[in-house]
Amino acid sequence: MATIAYPIPGILRRPTSTAGVWGWITTVDAKRIGVLYGVTALIFLISGGAAALVMRLQLAAPDNTLVSAGTYNALFTMHGTVMVFLFIMPINAAFANFLLPLMLGARDVAFPRLNALSYWLFLGGGLLLHLSFLTGGAPDAGWFSYANLTEKPYSPGHGIDYWILSLQILGAASIMSSLNFIVTIINMRCKGMSFMRMPIFVWIVFIVSFLLIFSMPVIAIALVLLTADRFAGSHFFFASGGGDPILWQHLFWIFGHPEVYILILPPMGMVSEIIPVFSRKPLFGYRAMVLASVFIAITGFAVWSHHMFSVGLGPIANTYFATATMLVAVPTGVKIFNWIATVWGGQVSLKSPMLFALGFVGLFTIGGISGVMHSSPPSDLQQTDTYFIVAHFHYVLFGGGMFGIMGGIYYWFPKITGRMLSDGLGKLHFWLMFIGFNVTFFPMHFVGLNGMPRRIYTYTEDMNFGALNMLETVGSFIMGASFLILAYNMWKSFQGGEKAGNDPWDANTLEWSIASPPPEHNFDEIPEVRSERPLFDQKHPELAHHPPAAHAAAAHHGHRHIHLPAPSYWPVIMAAAVTIAAIGLIYKNYPVFGIALGMVIVTLYAWVKEPVFAETKE
Amino acid sequence: MGLRYAPLRPLLFVLAGALLILVIAGCSSTDPQSTFYPKGPAARDQLNLFLLIFWLAVAVFVVVEGALLYAVIRFRRRKDQTELPKQVHGNNKLEIAWTILPVIVLAVIAIPTYITIHKQKDPPPDPTGKPIMVDVVGHQWWWEFKYPELGIVTATEMHIPVGRTVTFTLFSDDVVHSFWVPKLAGKTDVFPLQVNEGWFVADEPGTYFGLCAELCGLSHAQMRFKVVAQTQADFDAWIAAQKAPPAPAPAGLAARGATLFATKECVLCHTNTGPDGEGVQASRARAFENGGKAFAAPNLTHFATRKTFAGSIVDTNGESLAKWLLNPDNYKPGNRMAQLASVYTDPAKQLTRDEIDALVAYLLSRN
Numbered sequence: 001m002a003t004i005a006y007p008i009p010g011i012l013r014r015p016t017s018t019a020g021v022w023g024w025i026t027t028v029d030a031k032r033i034g035v036l037y038g039v040t041a042l043i044f045l046i047s048g049g050a051a052a053l054v055m056r057l058q059l060a061a062p063d064n065t066l067v068s069a070g071t072y073n074a075l076f077t078m079h080g081t082v083m084v085f086l087f088i089m090p091i092n093a094a095f096a097n098f099l100l101p102l103m104l105g106a107r108d109v110a111f112p113r114l115n116a117l118s119y120w121l122f123l124g125g126g127l128l129l130h131l132s133f134l135t136g137g138a139p140d141a142g143w144f145s146y147a148n149l150t151e152k153p154y155s156p157g158h159g160i161d162y163w164i165l166s167l168q169i170l171g172a173a174s175i176m177s178s179l180n181f182i183v184t185i186i187n188m189r190c191k192g193m194s195f196m197r198m199p200i201f202v203w204i205v206f207i208v209s210f211l212l213i214f215s216m217p218v219i220a221i222a223l224v225l226l227t228a229d230r231f232a233g234s235h236f237f238f239a240s241g242g243g244d245p246i247l248w249q250h251l252f253w254i255f256g257h258p259e260v261y262i263l264i265l266p267p268m269g270m271v272s273e274i275i276p277v278f279s280r281k282p283l284f285g286y287r288a289m290v291l292a293s294v295f296i297a298i299t300g301f302a303v304w305s306h307h308m309f310s311v312g313l314g315p316i317a318n319t320y321f322a323t324a325t326m327l328v329a330v331p332t333g334v335k336i337f338n339w340i341a342t343v344w345g346g347q348v349s350l351k352s353p354m355l356f357a358l359g360f361v362g363l364f365t366i367g368g369i370s371g372v373m374h375s376s377p378p379s380d381l382q383q384t385d386t387y388f389i390v391a392h393f394h395y396v397l398f399g400g401g402m403f404g405i406m407g408g409i410y411y412w413f414p415k416i417t418g419r420m421l422s423d424g425l426g427k428l429h430f431w432l433m434f435i436g437f438n439v440t441f442f443p444m445h446f447v448g449l450n451g452m453p454r455r456i457y458t459y460t461e462d463m464n465f466g467a468l469n470m471l472e473t474v475g476s477f478i479m480g481a482s483f484l485i486l487a488y489n490m491w492k493s494f495q496g497g498e499k500a501g502n503d504p505w506d507a508n509t510l511e512w513s514i515a516s517p518p519p520e521h522n523f524d525e526i527p528e529v530r531s532e533r534p535l536f537d538q539k540h541p542e543l544a545h546h547p548p549a550a551h552a553a554a555a556h557h558g559h560r561h562i563h564l565p566a567p568s569y570w571p572v573i574m575a576a577a578v579t580i581a582a583i584g585l586i587y588k589n590y591p592v593f594g595i596a597l598g599m600v601i602v603t604l605y606a607w608v609k610e611p612v613f614a615e616t617k618e
Numbered sequence: 619m620g621l622r623y624a625p626l627r628p629l630l631f632v633l634a635g636a637l638l639i640l641v642i643a644g645c646s647s648t649d650p651q652s653t654f655y656p657k658g659p660a661a662r663d664q665l666n667l668f669l670l671i672f673w674l675a676v677a678v679f680v681v682v683e684g685a686l687l688y689a690v691i692r693f694r695r696r697k698d699q700t701e702l703p704k705q706v707h708g709n710n711k712l713e714i715a716w717t718i719l720p721v722i723v724l725a726v727i728a729i730p731t732y733i734t735i736h737k738q739k740d741p742p743p744d745p746t747g748k749p750i751m752v753d754v755v756g757h758q759w760w761w762e763f764k765y766p767e768l769g770i771v772t773a774t775e776m777h778i779p780v781g782r783t784v785t786f787t788l789f790s791d792d793v794v795h796s797f798w799v800p801k802l803a804g805k806t807d808v809f810p811l812q813v814n815e816g817w818f819v820a821d822e823p824g825t826y827f828g829l830c831a832e833l834c835g836l837s838h839a840q841m842r843f844k845v846v847a848q849t850q851a852d853f854d855a856w857i858a859a860q861k862a863p864p865a866p867a868p869a870g871l872a873a874r875g876a877t878l879f880a881t882k883e884c885v886l887c888h889t890n891t892g893p894d895g896e897g898v899q900a901s902r903a904r905a906f907e908n909g910g911k912a913f914a915a916p917n918l919t920h921f922a923t924r925k926t927f928a929g930s931i932v933d934t935n936g937e938s939l940a941k942w943l944l945n946p947d948n949y950k951p952g953n954r955m956a957q958l959a960s961v962y963t964d965p966a967k968q969l970t971r972d973e974i975d976a977l978v979a980y981l982l983s984r985n
Contacts, residue, residue, distance in 0.1 A: 069839065070836055073833075073838075281704075284709075285707075312807060319732060337716040338713070340686050343686070343693060346703050347702075369675045376668075376727060382804045435632060450652050450654075455838060460931060463650060
């Protein structure tokens with residue numbers, strides 16, 4: 001824009017180029033931020049996966065000495081934390097960022113710079129967590145980090161401090177992107193897109209964003225209290241000073257249980273987009289699916305103590321939490337039945353996205369059923385903290401989450417890159433992952449019921465855990481190998497995969513109505529929709545309840561300049577400053593901490609004063 | 619049609635084979651930690667509840683997965699299908715039905731659950747009218763068992779009489795642990811601020827494995843214990859042995875060991891003169907938290923009556939004791955003895971081979 005009322009110092013000018021590496025670093029385009037999230041999450045997946053494979057090697061045989069007790073504790077802590085916070089959450093955010101504006105018929109999200117800041121903070125938090133490894137003191141108290149094991153006398157190193165501060169940063173990033181998504185969904189739906197015409201994936205992003213802004217502050221508070229204990233000698237969780245370790249468990253699970261739904265709902269949304277397309281039918285019971293998701297989300301806040309049946313909360317509390325937990329099975333069951341009903345009577349093509357989506361339904365069902373199995377406290381007292389639970393939540397988060405995410409990758413990769421992935425390799429990937437997954441995790445039910453507790457780095461031969469553990473280790477490497485096929489498939493696609501075109505799957509939603517990859521401004525003309533399947537309506541006007549308006553493209557033919565938010569330096573600088581401040585705090589280096597905090601404030605000022613648009617040369 | 623099913627066939631073989639291996643490898647009555655072979659009413663009720671839920675779960679699994687597989691196979695798209703299938707958006711009756719149906723199944727689980735919760739809330743009456751009381755104390759990384767009414771303090775092996783109700787309180791002197799004897803009862807967590815309560819009854823004599831089920835630090839995997847269920851007569855004999863005053867050390871090697879036990883500062887943490895006084899262990903635990911050189915440690919007055927030591931993972935004998943004393947990290951990584959005791963932290967005070975032999979002789983004479 002040429003008209004600026006006051007002179008702007010050079011340092012506050014916005015970058016004008018979107019090309020090259022700097023274009024990616026300063027980008028505020030939700031699609032590019034989505035790609036950054038996705039690529040970063042896949043790299044962190046390698047870290048979390050490698051930790052899992054080393055653990056499986058260690059447990060393959062009794063009395064194994066491949067890694068020490070300390071290393072093993074660090075491995076499962078990193079595996080859990082990385083998979084939850086650095087893989088599933090950000091890859092869900094990747095899909096949400098890329099797809100939300102496209103599915104809503106919008107040009108971008110509501111707060112593009114805040115969106116960029118969320119990504120860079122996530123990267124900073126993720127790198128901070130991994131820095132603990134390089135400095136020789138990885139966190140080792142589990143992803144749940146139960147107090148008071150995390151207090152100074154019992155965890156004297158810096159590992160827990162790294163864990164606390166990186167989670168704090170990651171939480172802030174999640175809250176920011178959630179607020180952004182909520183505002184975007186409420187305000188930026190295109191004409192005709194009422195709430196009940198939003199794609200189901202958008203609905204789920206909307207619901208999950210609320211879950212995040214209500215649950216993340218709880219863990220943030222718990223982390224602040226733990227920080228005070230570790231840095232300032234307070235006694236919130238320190239029993240001999242009168243603090244209560246059980247308080248940590250309540251706070252953690254009040255966050256932690258909604259967190260499970262934060263992880264699993266987006267893959268449910270992806271599957272709910274994929275199954276109708278490959279069955280050539282609309283989603284069965286769209287309204288019921290929305291309501292079920294809302295119900296699951298609300299109930300998510302009311303069941304946290306089912307993680308704590310052995311804590312000794314008393315029969316009344318256990319009875320309540322058992323009942324509430326069983327109730328979660330009802331909306332979850334509705335979803336599973338609706339997916340099956342969507343397939344029923346359709347014309348199913350088993351392309352790779354559909355295989356993964358169906359794998360999700362089949363495997364998530366097992367995780368759901370085993371979830372009901374330990375909703376009963378007396379029965380759960382034998383199962384809690386055993387490998388039965390490990391089997392259960394991997395059926396939910398891997399059998400469900402990972403299969404759903406892989407379905408999403410095979411489905412939307414052509415839209416994101418413009419090129420198809422090989423369907424044959426995709427099927428090979430699916431079957432290897434499916435077999436490897438079940439060989440790894442199904443025996444864990446049995447070894448758990450046979451009494452193998454979680455988080456032990458070794459077991460003696462007389463326990464008779466050896467045979468099944470060996471089988472699980474074999475399975476885990478089959479599963480690991482399946483990801484190499486995905487990597488090869490992507491590499492081959494970049495080398496010259498088949499061009500995708502606008503709509504390779506004959507899909508229903510708006511993102512498939514435009515080019516692949518989509519232009520920076522998404523839509524030449526903002527579309528107008530009449531149902532939850534706008535593209536289907538365009539392709540089949542004879543079936544639409546309300547025929548779509550004669551398309552506007554002809555009427556407004558002339559090219560109009562579309563204003564897009566300009567790139568900005570400040571998000572990445574602020575995220576760097578926050579991360580450096582955290583490192584300063586960990587080592588109690590207060591000058592570094594102070595300077596970095598000062599930098600945050602300066603950046604905030606520059607952020608506010610930055611002009612809305614880049615100065616153009618016209 | 620046949621060809622379309624073909625890809626599923628190897629999958630079925632894999633599944634059937636895997637199940638077979640699991641059943642053979644997974645559940646043997648001799649497995650020490652198995653939850654399938656309860657030896658007391660608490661664990662038995664828990665197993666019965668589990669089995670009810672399990673068979674319901676199997677039924678739900680077969681119906682849901684069967685419907686999914688059937689739908690996918692039956693409704694595959696044929697090459698000649700160009701027309702769209704019927705565009706069904708939903709069916710209210712069906713959707714209401716599969717909302718209500720799970721509620722009924724859940725009620726079948728919920729009601730026995732409530733009954734069992736209520737039943738297990740209080741211990742069953744003891745045949746003699748007076749249950750055996752045990753205070754269970756969790757420490758990093760070993761279990762202490764105190765019998766307040768009998769004046770006994772022991773570690774690692776909990777003795778109980780069969781057929782009697784055993785009620786216990788659980789408390790930790792450091793971090794959170796969880797007390798679990800799968801064949802007798804499910805888990806009860808052990809906290810440093812809240813005193814929990816539990817109970818079990820053993821039907822028949824035997825040695826039942828137990829372990830800590832909550833991550834509690836480096837040697838969490840080695841924080842095991844045993845429950846020795848005995849006839850009343852054997853149990854009474856055990857009480858008598860535990861209540862006996864400490865035997866004087868036999869002259870020679872063991873007597874030299876007794877002296878070393880005092881001079882090498884073992885006594886800072888280990889009591890060898892009868893039960894520990896009230897609060898002694900707790901004050902050792904507090905000393906550690908404040909950076910001191912003490913930690914709560916097993917009472918060794920009648921050490922040699924215990925068949926295992928070091929978190930019940932090592933058999934008590936001369937060879938294993940010597941290996942332990944040479945370097946406790948051999949058995950339990952990160953244990954507090956190797957971390958705090960001056961014989962391990964100060965090279966000048968290191969135990970010689972002879973001193974270790976003397977200490978072993980002394981410890982093995984603690985009957």
